[in-house]
Amino acid sequence: MALAIGCRAKPGKSRDNKTGSWRVFKPVFDKEKCTKCGLCMTLCPEGCIHQTDEEFVEPDYTYCKGCGICAEECPGEGIEMKQEEK
Amino acid sequence: MVDKTLELFDCGHRACGGCGAALAARLVMKGAGKNTVVVSSTGCMEVFSTPYPETAWKVPWIHSLFENASAVASGVEASLKKQGRTEKVIVMAGDGATFDIGMICISGAFERGHDFTYICYDNEAYMNTGIQRSGATPYDASTTTSPAGSCSFGNKLPKKDMPQIIAAHGAPYVATASIAYPADLMQKVEKAINTKGPCYVQVHAPCCTGWGFEGEQTIAIAKLAIETGLWVNYEMVDGKVGKVKKVVKKPVEEYLKTQKRFRHLFKPVRQDAEIAVIQAMADKNFEKYGIEIKLKKE
Amino acid sequence: MLEITEGSHAVAEAVRLCRPQVVSAYPITPQTHIVEALADMVANCQLDADYITVENELSALSACVGASAAGSRVYSATTSQGLALMFEVCFNAAGMRLPIVMTIANRALGAPLSIWNDQQDSISLRDSGWLQFYAEDNQEATDLHFIAYKVCEDHSVLLPAMVCFDGFILSHVYEPVDMLSQEDVDRYLPPFTPYQRLDAADPISFGMYATPDYYHEFRYEIDNAAKRAKKVIQKAGKEFGTMFGRDYSALVEGYRLDDAETAIVAMGSICGTIKDSIDEMRAEGKKVGLLKLRVFRPFPSEEIAQALSNVKRVAVLDKNISLGAKGAVAIEVRDALYGSAIPVKGYVLGLGGRDVRKKDIKEIVSLVEKGVGDQFFGLRRELL
Numbered sequence: 001m002a003l004a005i006g007c008r009a010k011p012g013k014s015r016d017n018k019t020g021s022w023r024v025f026k027p028v029f030d031k032e033k034c035t036k037c038g039l040c041m042t043l044c045p046e047g048c049i050h051q052t053d054e055e056f057v058e059p060d061y062t063y064c065k066g067c068g069i070c071a072e073e074c075p076g077e078g079i080e081m082k083q084e085e086k
Numbered sequence: 087m088v089d090k091t092l093e094l095f096d097c098g099h100r101a102c103g104g105c106g107a108a109l110a111a112r113l114v115m116k117g118a119g120k121n122t123v124v125v126s127s128t129g130c131m132e133v134f135s136t137p138y139p140e141t142a143w144k145v146p147w148i149h150s151l152f153e154n155a156s157a158v159a160s161g162v163e164a165s166l167k168k169q170g171r172t173e174k175v176i177v178m179a180g181d182g183a184t185f186d187i188g189m190i191c192i193s194g195a196f197e198r199g200h201d202f203t204y205i206c207y208d209n210e211a212y213m214n215t216g217i218q219r220s221g222a223t224p225y226d227a228s229t230t231t232s233p234a235g236s237c238s239f240g241n242k243l244p245k246k247d248m249p250q251i252i253a254a255h256g257a258p259y260v261a262t263a264s265i266a267y268p269a270d271l272m273q274k275v276e277k278a279i280n281t282k283g284p285c286y287v288q289v290h291a292p293c294c295t296g297w298g299f300e301g302e303q304t305i306a307i308a309k310l311a312i313e314t315g316l317w318v319n320y321e322m323v324d325g326k327v328g329k330v331k332k333v334v335k336k337p338v339e340e341y342l343k344t345q346k347r348f349r350h351l352f353k354p355v356r357q358d359a360e361i362a363v364i365q366a367m368a369d370k371n372f373e374k375y376g377i378e379i380k381l382k383k384e
Numbered sequence: 385m386l387e388i389t390e391g392s393h394a395v396a397e398a399v400r401l402c403r404p405q406v407v408s409a410y411p412i413t414p415q416t417h418i419v420e421a422l423a424d425m426v427a428n429c430q431l432d433a434d435y436i437t438v439e440n441e442l443s444a445l446s447a448c449v450g451a452s453a454a455g456s457r458v459y460s461a462t463t464s465q466g467l468a469l470m471f472e473v474c475f476n477a478a479g480m481r482l483p484i485v486m487t488i489a490n491r492a493l494g495a496p497l498s499i500w501n502d503q504q505d506s507i508s509l510r511d512s513g514w515l516q517f518y519a520e521d522n523q524e525a526t527d528l529h530f531i532a533y534k535v536c537e538d539h540s541v542l543l544p545a546m547v548c549f550d551g552f553i554l555s556h557v558y559e560p561v562d563m564l565s566q567e568d569v570d571r572y573l574p575p576f577t578p579y580q581r582l583d584a585a586d587p588i589s590f591g592m593y594a595t596p597d598y599y600h601e602f603r604y605e606i607d608n609a610a611k612r613a614k615k616v617i618q619k620a621g622k623e624f625g626t627m628f629g630r631d632y633s634a635l636v637e638g639y640r641l642d643d644a645e646t647a648i649v650a651m652g653s654i655c656g657t658i659k660d661s662i663d664e665m666r667a668e669g670k671k672v673g674l675l676k677l678r679v680f681r682p683f684p685s686e687e688i689a690q691a692l693s694n695v696k697r698v699a700v701l702d703k704n705i706s707l708g709a710k711g712a713v714a715i716e717v718r719d720a721l722y723g724s725a726i727p728v729k730g731y732v733l734g735l736g737g738r739d740v741r742k743k744d745i746k747e748i749v750s751l752v753e754k755g756v757g758d759q760f761f762g763l764r765r766e767l768l
Binding site: 022060 | 093095096097098099100101103104105106108109112113135136138139140141142143144265268300301302303304305306
């Protein structure tokens with residue numbers, strides 16, 4: 001693709017970079033324990049945790065780096081970091 | 087009221103897992119909203135968010151050089167004003183760009199009173215270049231240019247009081263914030279953006295890679311910084327301190343021992359004298375800002 | 385309208401007529417009169433611009449970067465130490481393809497500190513990607529600003545431009561200048577239409593970083609843009625001539641060069657002295673001519689080779705020195721003539737405001753006839 005003048009880009013291209021491939025540990029979300037407080041959504045440095053239709057939350061594993069902040073901060077201890085089988 | 091559900095800092099950026107600065111970028115943008123132009127200085131945030139052709143920014147964003155974000159922002163603000171446009175201008179710069187190399191440009195922009203908001207994401211060192219000491223590096227922190235060694239305890243110098251320097255320029259609103267308290271951070275950013283004139287928000291953004299801790303601890307460590315008094319969350323409206331975050335005091339040791347950059351204070355030998363110096367700094371903050379919640383005795 | 389005016393005031397008036405929206409200003413001799421005149425115009429509602437008194441020159445150009453990226457026509461002026469302080473911003477502005485116009489009132493670079501004229505400052509930034517115009521007199525200095533904006537804002541160019549005129553020699557001297565009217569300038573130079581801008585309605589990230597996979601091609605594109613500027617300058621210069629009677633389509637201009645045996649190549653105000661000197665030498669039967677370079681970047685290599693193709697020898701005058709090597713213009717002119725047998729000699733003179741007189745030009749012509757050159761001319765031997 002031809003270069004953009006001024007070394008610039010329109011929004012959206014960062015999504016080409018699937019940072020989920022960085023993961024060693026994967027956060028597993030427990031629906032039973034989730035109080036829908038939304039703290040994990042707020043604190044995720046990737047912003048990849050989103051609400052599902054049932055008002056539950058889940059991360060977009062395409063981008064989740066497995067940093068573990070959500071698991072550490074979840075007040076209901078509803079998220080567990082599990083070693084990912086690749 | 088800004089729509090805080092909007093994600094204006096996209097996935098796919100290249101920050102380390104657990105990066106405090108990446109979270110700061112997300113939260114600041116939630117406080118700022120989409121009618122914003124972001125002027126970034128060179129640094130971690132600029133580099134991990136914009137490797138050509140990938141960009142994580144969903145608002146207009148410009149990066150020029152390391153030291154000149156405030157000057158570029160001054161020009162953007164002047165141009166928008168002349169064109170009668172309503173976008174708000176914010177600078178996003180790290181502590182190196184803010185406390186050190188950018189001082190001249192910041193002082194000029196604040197002295198001229200441009201209507202913009204300066205956000206400093208403070209990870210307390212030049213992280214993008216591999217963890218070198220900046221004017222924001224705390225006392226006794228080990229960095230590659232202030233390493234702990236057999237005849238050194240690390241950084242010899244205290245953290246520059248940047249918020250006071252900015253307030254001395256007559257800035258109408260100056261605040262410190264932390265990613266540990268996201269609602270407070272977003273609120274302060276929104277307030278800064280809606281205050282006419284040059285405003286400043288310094289955001290504590292712990293760096294797992296640079297400070298030496300596991301990424302999942304980022305928020306916990308940011309909280310400890312506040313609970314030990316080594317970081318104080320407060321506001322200054324027209325130079326007057328207010329809205330300080332009060333805490334139940336914890337000894338500084340609880341914060342220091344979580345990070346490799348302070349490990350030399352504990353291993354191979356406990357450095358009581360140095361820890362006492364740091365405790366005294368924290369105590370001074372407790373006194374100066376009145377942040378201690380004294381629990382009632384049983 | 386013809387007026388007798390100080391060079392810097394003529395430049396300020398030309399800038400005013402171009403309707404910049406944002407002007408950044410920092411004082412430095414001998415450019416200060418320009419920004420002072422502009423401040424006066426703003427204060428008297430003659431110029432509707434946001435005038436930013438920045439705290440240093442790197443901020444002056446940085447503010448222009450921001451304002452240009454946000455969609456405004458912008459302006460600043462500097463010289464010497466100020467231009468040197470802006471060094472990294474100059475490369476940045478060109479790389480970001482921002483059509484900023486900046487006047488350089490050419491002045492020597494320290495150390496030793498000097499406030500007087502030579503062309504070291506702008507020439508030292510010849511690698512930066514900025515277009516560079518050099519004015520012979522205040523009329524050219526004035527007109528070149530209109531042309532510079534028109535050229536650099538062209539979407540096939542999008543590069544910043546320096547309009548250079550010799551400090552004190554032109555900036556502080558009163559000359560007659562035929563000043564265009566606002567209607568004239570509005571006809572010639574339409575309102576600024578940015579190629580892209582910072583806009584919340586259509587966001588872009590501007591000034592990203594480029595890995596080795598991309599950087600090489602980015603630089604190639606900038607170089608191409610600088611080379612494309614040649615045709616755009618020719619077109620804009622011709623249009624200026626058609627509208628106002630002064631044709632600026634030529635990047636280089638010969639004076640009594642057609643049948644010349646000796647050609648002198650030079651840039652800037654020194655050309656005036658050279659022309660007078662040539663007239664005197666011609667009266668004595670010497671076939672001397674001048675090739676004036678009005679544009680230094682993009683470098684008019686083909687045009688120089690063509691103009692000098694029939695001369696017997698070339699003397700290049702440099703008001704600069706690439707320390708440890710030679711005068712920069714001589715090096716590039718020699719490169720333009722590579723492959724021809726025409727000898728090219730360079731003479732470094734006029735540094736730090738040292739006066740260049742007609743008899744100096746005549747002496748240089750004698751030297752080049754003897755094949756003596758590539759030296760500092762006119763050294764005061766008693767000081768060495």
